[in-house]
Amino acid sequence: MTTTTVDSPPKTTKTSGRKILGIGAKHLVILVAGLIMVAPFIWMLLTSFKGLPQLLQDPLSLLPKPWVFTNFADAWNALPFARAYFNSIYITVLIVAGTLLTTTMAAYGFARIPFKGSRALFVVFLAMQMVPKQVTLVPFYFLMAKIGWIDSHLALIVPAVMVNPFGVFLARQFIMSVPIELEEAAMIDGASRWRIYWQVILPTIRPGMGALAIITALDAWNSFLLPLILLNSTDLFTVPLLLSQFQGQYGGMNYGLVMAATAVSVVPMLIAFLVGQRQIINSLATSGLGGR
Amino acid sequence: MSAAAIRPAPPTAAPPARKSWRAGDRRWGMLFVAPQAIGMLLFTLIPFVFAFVLAFTEWNGFGLPRYIGFDNFRDQLTSPLLGRSIINTLIIAVITVPIGLFLAILVATALNKIKGRPFYMVLFFTPVVTSTVAIALIWQQILRPDGVLSDFMSRTLGIPQIDWLGDPRLALLAVCAVTIWSSMGLNIVIFMAGLQNVSPSVLEAAAIDGAGPVSRFFKVILPLLSPIIFYQSVVAFISSLQTFDLVFILVKNAGPDNATRTIVYHIYDLGFAKSQFGISSAASIILLLLTLLITALQFAAQKRFVHYEG
Numbered sequence: 121m122t123t124t125t126v127d128s129p130p131k132t133t134k135t136s137g138r139k140i141l142g143i144g145a146k147h148l149v150i151l152v153a154g155l156i157m158v159a160p161f162i163w164m165l166l167t168s169f170k171g172l173p174q175l176l177q178d179p180l181s182l183l184p185k186p187w188v189f190t191n192f193a194d195a196w197n198a199l200p201f202a203r204a205y206f207n208s209i210y211i212t213v214l215i216v217a218g219t220l221l222t223t224t225m226a227a228y229g230f231a232r233i234p235f236k237g238s239r240a241l242f243v244v245f246l247a248m249q250m251v252p253k254q255v256t257l258v259p260f261y262f263l264m265a266k267i268g269w270i271d272s273h274l275a276l277i278v279p280a281v282m283v284n285p286f287g288v289f290l291a292r293q294f295i296m297s298v299p300i301e302l303e304e305a306a307m308i309d310g311a312s313r314w315r316i317y318w319q320v321i322l323p324t325i326r327p328g329m330g331a332l333a334i335i336t337a338l339d340a341w342n343s344f345l346l347p348l349i350l351l352n353s354t355d356l357f358t359v360p361l362l363l364s365q366f367q368g369q370y371g372g373m374n375y376g377l378v379m380a381a382t383a384v385s386v387v388p389m390l391i392a393f394l395v396g397q398r399q400i401i402n403s404l405a406t407s408g409l410g411g412r
Numbered sequence: 413m414s415a416a417a418i419r420p421a422p423p424t425a426a427p428p429a430r431k432s433w434r435a436g437d438r439r440w441g442m443l444f445v446a447p448q449a450i451g452m453l454l455f456t457l458i459p460f461v462f463a464f465v466l467a468f469t470e471w472n473g474f475g476l477p478r479y480i481g482f483d484n485f486r487d488q489l490t491s492p493l494l495g496r497s498i499i500n501t502l503i504i505a506v507i508t509v510p511i512g513l514f515l516a517i518l519v520a521t522a523l524n525k526i527k528g529r530p531f532y533m534v535l536f537f538t539p540v541v542t543s544t545v546a547i548a549l550i551w552q553q554i555l556r557p558d559g560v561l562s563d564f565m566s567r568t569l570g571i572p573q574i575d576w577l578g579d580p581r582l583a584l585l586a587v588c589a590v591t592i593w594s595s596m597g598l599n600i601v602i603f604m605a606g607l608q609n610v611s612p613s614v615l616e617a618a619a620i621d622g623a624g625p626v627s628r629f630f631k632v633i634l635p636l637l638s639p640i641i642f643y644q645s646v647v648a649f650i651s652s653l654q655t656f657d658l659v660f661i662l663v664k665n666a667g668p669d670n671a672t673r674t675i676v677y678h679i680y681d682l683g684f685a686k687s688q689f690g691i692s693s694a695a696s697i698i699l700l701l702l703t704l705l706i707t708a709l710q711f712a713a714q715k716r717f718v719h720y721e722g
Contacts, residue, residue, distance in 0.1 A: 142625075146522045153519055154535030157596065160550045161538060163560065167553065179556075179563045222447040229444030233437055241449060248456050252654055252703055254676045255696045258683045259459035259466060262473075282451020313440040342543040344657045345676075349684050360545040364661055367549055375553045382549045386542055393541045397534050400541065405601040 161386070168192065168380035175376055191380035195366070198377075201384055203355055204362040208341060211273055211358065215340040216333050218281030224329065227291030228317050232303065249285040254345070261349055271352045280340060287332050294328040295321060331403035334396075341389070359385050466693035473687050484694035494695060496670055497678040498702070504588055504674065505652040509645055512592040516599030517641070521633060523600065524607045537597035544594070548661035551590050552577065580671035583663050587672050590658060599644060606640035607633070635719040642718045646710050653703055656680065675699045 167175075168191050169184035195201070229235070230242050260279075261270075269275035298321060306316045322329075347361040357365070366381045393400060467484055469477035488494045519536065523529055539547060554561055557575035566573050576586045610633060618632045634641070656676040659666050666673035666681070673681075679699065683692030 143526070146526060147528075150519065150522050150526070150532050154532050157535050157593070158538050160547075160554060161542075163554065164550045176558075179558060179560050180567065222451070225444045226448035229441045233441035233444060235438040235441030235445075238441060238445070241445065244457075245448075245452065248452060248460070250704070250707070251456070251460060252650070252699060254654055254656070254679055255700045256456060256459035256463050257679060257696065258689050258692050259462035260455065261684075262689075263455070263459055263462075279451065279455040282447055283455050284448070285452070288448055313437070313444070317444070338541060342545075344543070344545055344660075345680070348660075349680075360543040363543075363549065364545050367552070367661060375556070375559075378549060379553060382546050386546045389541060389543075390538065393538070394534065397537065398530070401533055401537055401601055404540070404598060405605045 161390070164379045164383055164386070167376055168383045170376045172374045172376065175374065188376065191376050192384065195377055195381035195384055198381070199362055199366060200354060200357075201359075201362065201381075204357050204359045205388075207273065207356060208359040211276055212337050212340040214277050215280045216337050218277070219284050219287055219336045220329055220333055222281055223284050223287035223332065224291045224295070224322060224325065225317065226288045227295050228321055230288065231292045231295040232300075233313065245285045245288060249289075257345075257349070264350060270350060271356060272350075273356060275350045276343070276346060276358075284336070287336065290332050291325065291329065294325040298324045330399060334400050334403040338400075463693045463696055466690055467697045468694075469690045471689045473689055477690060480690070484691045485698075487691060488694050488698060493670065493673065494675075494678060494698070497673045497675045498698075500584060500672060501653055501655065501674045503584060504591065504655055505649050507585075507588045508591045508595070508652055509648045511588075512595055512648065513599055513641060513645060515592065516596055517603050517634070517637065518629075519596070520600045520603035520607055521629060523604060533597075533601070536600050539594040540597040542594075544657035545661055547590065547594050548658055551586070552662050555586055577663050578668055580668045583667040583671045587655070587658055587663060590662060591652065591655070595648065599648070602644055603637060603640060606637050610636045638718045639720060642710070642714050646707060649706060649710065650703060653699070653706070675702070 166182060166184060169187050169189065170191075171184075171186070171188040174181065174185060230238060264270055264275045267275075269278075302320050302324065303316055306320050311319070341358075342360060343358070344360045344364070347358045348364070351357055351361060354362070354365070363381060363385045366378060466477060468479060468481060470480050470483075471477035523532055526532075553559060555576035556562065557573045557578065562573045562576070565571060574582070576582050614636070615628060615632060618628050623631065654676050655674045659672040659674050659677050660680075663672045666677050675695070676699070679692050679695045682688045682695060
């Protein structure tokens with residue numbers, strides 16, 4: 121008995137000591153890697169407070185000296201950022217709301233209501249998901265021109281809402297896991313298909329649809345190529361498109377100004393991310409990738 | 413194949429309660445699917461067919477397209493610019509996919525069952541939620557010849573300032589590095605989800621058999637993750653074939669001497685900068701064929717390298 125108590129402590133301390141060392145090494149590696157991930161953002165924030173003399177003389181210095189606050193006002197006034205924010209927010213909200221409605225509707229149709237040609241249509245959805253969006257870029261542009269939607273937000277909103285095969289698949293997965301008995305009970309009560317969809321299916325799949333909402337919002341907010349070719353008036357620009365103009369016009373010596381503009385476009389999103397980080401990370405993990 | 417897989421159960425299997433529904437149901441089904449189906453037809457299928465038609469024409473956007481047969485394809489397949497774009501795009505894919513996925517698996521393995529994971533995840537995920545335009549602008553300033561990285565290297569290593577984005581040999585590598593950096597978070601969460609399914613008992617068994625952390629990683633974790641690695645490599649490869657935002661902003665219009673010109677940039681340049689819409693469409697068809705070819709190759713390779721349990 122005494123031998124065991126004498127024997128075992130050194131053994132356990134040895135292994136746990138090793139373990140602690142291993143865990144410590146892990147933390148160190150992850151922390152260094154994690155710092156590489158956020159260092160450019162920290163650098164962006166610090167640089168946006170720097171004045172031109174400091175940028176020229178000492179690009180390596182970490183902290184602003186002196187702290188210059190005018191970059192933000194200059195950036196904000198140089199281009200219509202407030203307008204771009206308004207545009208991006210309302211476009212994103214409409215795309216997310218519309219996408220949730222049309223994809224869950226289509227998913228319910230495909231999953232639970234057999235109709236002639238349903239399978240063939242679904243196969244078309246599957247196949248077209250393989251086609252990169254850029255393949256149809258030129259014809260899409262001329263289609264928008266034909267409809268008269270060039271330099272109009274409709275060209276960004278309507279197609280995004282009406283074409284989202286990935287969203288349809290995702291919603292279909294969730295709907296297929298809804299017990300059919302729930303629907304049957306509603307049917308016996310005489311509910312119409314629309315009422316079943318609205319009052320039985322939608323509430324049941326709501327948690328899963330949060331993931332689709334987040335992925336759709338990220339894509340809509342960060343979209344660049346389509347706004348670039350479809351919008352001409354600065355007043356209609358989205359945040360990323362407006363920011364890209366900033367580089368074209370002001371990307372000279374005073375990059376503190378460029379970083380201030382970038383910070384203005386990035387920081388609100390980062391705050392939104394920090395608030396909802398759990399849901400956002402989980403959404404992207406559970407649903408794989410939203411085609412980016 | 414997929415049509416057979418989703419063939420419905422025979423109609424007799426339908427519950428009796430649904431029978432009374434049948435008549436009106438067909439209409440409901442079409443009604444529910446209609447918005448997405450119409451959108452698919454109008455905004456994807458019709459432009460898709462039109463892309464094939466335009467690829468055989470000469471058109472500057474005004475008047476009527478003029479049919480010229482395979483001339484656009486002949487022009488493009490012998491075009492040094494397209495060759496350059498394809499090679500650059502493939503280099504980006506071949507560098508970023510293996511390195512990016514490998515680093516992500518390493519970090520995901522380290523993050524698995526560690527304290528403070530949510531905090532670390534926020535660090536890795538920050539670039540994922542940031543727009544590529546902002547990312548490109550930040551890195552553009554960091555990589556300036558008179559910027560922070562160049563200055564740091566010249567002070568510590570005593571080498572002259574490096575123009576990362578202005579040097580044709582370095583610009584493409586810079587694009588690759590930023591791509592790996594910005595897609596890390598997404599790859600990590602996907603592998604972490606995969607690691608949840610690797611049972612600890614398997615790892616313990618390997619440890620008892622004397623496998624160290626390195627051989628456990630290569631001999632146990634990697635094979636068990638291989639289905640996810642495969643899936644993610646297909647997705648990452650396809651998305652790197654579509655690289656545009658980054659080269660458009662970071663390296664300012666595909667960089668010095670077209671050093672970072674990608675296929676999508678090529679399509680954009682021909683169509684929207686030069687108004688050669690026929691040739692641009694032909695290039696986009698080539699992008700489509702390349703995407704399909706590479707995906708087919710990856711699925712063929714899957715049979716050899718991917719380990720499926722059970």
